[in-house]
Amino acid sequence: MWNPPTAEQLDKLPRLYQTEHTPLQDKIIHIHFYFGDCDWFVAEFDGEDIFxxxxxxxxxxxxxxxxxxxxxxxxxxxVAYTEVEHDLYWEVRPASQVDKIMGK
Structure with a gap:
């Protein structure tokens, strides 16, 4: 992975199920990963490996x-010397404000 998140960044994430009562559009997206035409937007983390x-x-x-x-x-x-990238310029915001989420 190119520029993996730091332990400090991961420690700041809400733990799994901590925001389960938050409507999906209101979940805060803390981290964005991308690779080609693929995107992963992180709202929660288990503290070890699972997002x-x-x-x-x-x-x-x-x-x-x-x-x-x-x-x-x-x-x-x-693939061919290309790896998933951690978006270093990502600005934390609710899912409703992310153009790619939920068909926007």
Missing amino acids: FGYVILLGDYENAEWGYFTLSELSDIA
Whole structure:
């Protein structure tokens, strides 16, 4: 993974299920990862490896969904010397303000 999140960044994330009563559009997106036409938006973390967030694979917005994915899986993705990137310029904001989430 290119520029993996630091332990300090990961420690600041809400833990899994901590925001389960928050409507999806109001969940705060703390971290964004991307690779080609794929995006992973992080709302929660288990403190070890598992994220909960919104995932868009291969630009397929119709089948994009909220779900679980792992840091280790993202770290293992590499094609022709290209890796998943941690968006260093990401500004934390609610899902409703992220253009790619929920068909916006």
